[in-house]
Each structure stands twice: as C-alpha cells, then as structure tokens.
Amino acid sequence: MNRLAQQSMTHQLVKRTFARPAAFVPARAVQTQVMTKDEGYTYLNEHRARRPSSPWHIYQPQLTSVSSIANRATGVTLSAAIYALFFGHVAAPLVGAELDSATLLEAFAALPGWTQFLAKFAVAFPASYHTLNGFRHLGWDMGYFLQLKSSYMAGYVVLGATAVSTAAILAL
Structure with missing residues (x-):
C-alpha cells in the first residue's frame, strides 16, 4: 500500500472515531x-401513565416560574x-344599547367606593405587573x-x- 493510501485510511479512521464518541465507550x-405492535403500545402507555403529567408535580415553585406564569396570565386577562x-362598543348599537366612554364613566361613578377601588385594582395591577415584567423580559433579551x-x-x-405603581394608580 502506498503512503498516500495509508494516510487516507488513517484519516478516515480518525474521522470516524472522533465523529463517533461512542467508539471510545x-x-x-x-x-x-x-413485541407485536399492540404489545408495544401497551408497554408504552403503561410507562407514560407512570410519568408526571406536569412539572408542577416535580419542581418546587420558584420566583422565575411563578412570575412567568403570572406574566402570561396578566397578558391574557388584559387582552x-x-x-x-x-366588541361591546361594536355590538351595543346593534342591540339598541349605549356603550360609549361617557356611559362607561357614568356607570363607574355610580358604583360604591369599594367597587370602584376593586375595578381600578383589577385593571391597575395586571397592567402594571405585565408592563414592568415586560421590561424585565426585554432585559433578558438584551x-x-x-x-x-x-x-x-x-x-x-x-x-x-408593581406594588408602588399600582398604589399610585389607585390614588388617582
């Protein structure tokens, strides 16, 4: 075997060995x-049934995971x-109702004070948290x-x- 053929074989052997780390193990x-197909499905389903269906069963809740879930929940709520x-503004005239800004303000002003507070909180807290946590996510992206x-x-x-900005909005 000539020298060029030996180098090529050595190169191929080294290439295969390093490309496959399992060659060292x-x-x-x-x-x-x-197994038959049915036995395989039965075996697979038995093992799947033993696995936890949610990471909530495995991991302890942490600030990062809870804040991620809260960010999604506040986003969905606000949306x-x-x-x-x-859709209320669009559909109200179709059913003969009035739903414009003036009507909403009058209805809000007619509510008792504690109900106004709860309504403001229901908007202020999710909006504050989602906005501020969005800035945190932008920081992660950067x-x-x-x-x-x-x-x-x-x-x-x-x-x-979030606590400070929600309190500030509620004080308005």
Whole structure:
C-alpha cells in the first residue's frame, strides 16, 4: 500500500472515531425482546401513565416560574378585557344599547367606593405587573439579568415597582 493510501485510511479512521464518541465507550450487551405492535403500545402507555403529567408535580415553585406564569396570565386577562370592551362598543348599537366612554364613566361613578377601588385594582395591577415584567423580559433579551442572583433581584424589583405603581394608580 502506498503512503498516500495509508494516510487516507488513517484519516478516515480518525474521522470516524472522533465523529463517533461512542467508539471510545465499550459496548455492553442489551437484552431486547420482540413485541407485536399492540404489545408495544401497551408497554408504552403503561410507562407514560407512570410519568408526571406536569412539572408542577416535580419542581418546587420558584420566583422565575411563578412570575412567568403570572406574566402570561396578566397578558391574557388584559387582552380579554380589551377585546370584550371593543366588541361591546361594536355590538351595543346593534342591540339598541349605549356603550360609549361617557356611559362607561357614568356607570363607574355610580358604583360604591369599594367597587370602584376593586375595578381600578383589577385593571391597575395586571397592567402594571405585565408592563414592568415586560421590561424585565426585554432585559433578558438584551443579555442582562441572566445569572440566578440578578434574575431574582430583577424579579423582586418588578414586584416592588408593581406594588408602588399600582398604589399610585389607585390614588388617582
């Protein structure tokens, strides 16, 4: 065999060995059994039934996971409220009702004080939290607050700023 052929064979062997790290790990015997399609599905479903169906059953709730869920919940809540208000404005004239800004303000002013407070809170808290947590997410997108300590610090800042901004809105 000439030198060029030997180099090519060596190159191919090295390439295969480094491309397959398993070549360094000794092989072990694995027992297998032949199953019918139905037996395979039965086996698969039995093992799937033993697995937890949600990470809530495995992991302890943490600030990052709870804030992520809260961010999604406040976003969905605010979106649903905006859509309801929009469709209410569109559909009200079709059924002979009045639903314009002046009517909404009059209805709000006629409510008892505690109901006004709850209505303002129901809008102020989700809007404040979702907005401020959105800034936190933008920080993550730009590469900030990615370490565990800074992520928790940013989460606590969002919670504190949400409390302050919600209180400020309620004081209006």
